[in-house]
Amino acid sequence: MTKLLKKVINKIRMLPNADQDAMATLILEKFLDKQQWDTAFIHSQEKRGQPAEKACGDNHPEILDISEHADWNATVENAERISNHIKKLIESSRVQEARKIVSAIRPGVSAKLDYWKKVLTEPVAKVGEPGTGGDMRKDILWFEKNADNYKGKWVALKNGVLLGSHKSRAELRHNLKQSGKLARSLFIRVEN
């Protein structure tokens, strides 16, 4: 333990018990935030109230490997903080770490955590009906020959034939639907 930390703890010792617990909670929150949840783990409800010096000791009894606990006790109180951390991981392209965290959280703790659990689910592929796609080769050839004339617009093609074009995808879709030409059409937006 450093001299500075000893000094802080000695000052905290002088406070009333309730204030000591409040300081311990604050220190724990800062410590766990610093760990950035890579191997951090919020202490379970059974372990709350322990003195900060014990919780932050060398063996880190409060820091547990998430993967070892299938039934992680995320609570309403810490759900917002966990959700924010997950969001930061996702925005930092650390999706696998975020997935590991949410996999250990039981459903129903909070709407935000349930949302993260849903969108972080690994994709599932299923074989469908026999191919219903058209032959795009003619469409691609048309596009490469004529795209320059439709810059900034959406074009709809089918078997190499232009069905329509419009600046608005919604408008083009509406027009084709009205004329019965929407089915199996291919929409492409021509970049400016």
Next chain:
Amino acid sequence: MESEIALLDTGAEWSVIGGETAILLEEQLGSPIESSRMSTRLGLIDGFLHHVNITLLAGQNSGDNLTVESTVFVSEEWEGPLVLGYRGFLEKIRFALDPGVVPGEQIFYFGLAE
């Protein structure tokens, strides 16, 4: 139902749907609880992650369609093409690309990973 061309980008963190398509989709899916931010070649964009089904259409007599329960990033700010990215989509299918020799010969192969 119509189909749309997408840009295959194994380097994209998520699949991305932008512009008018994003507006249409968000109306159907509603606004999720949390927003996200994504770094793209066009800069940082704000949007939402949605859990949607994406179907890859095989050509007739060329195999079967493949539907993937995916996670995509939907953002009106994205002005580029529809992107098929790695997380939430490509990571759990098998795919290969034959760039072809002449225009119109490109072939994208896809199938189940397991």
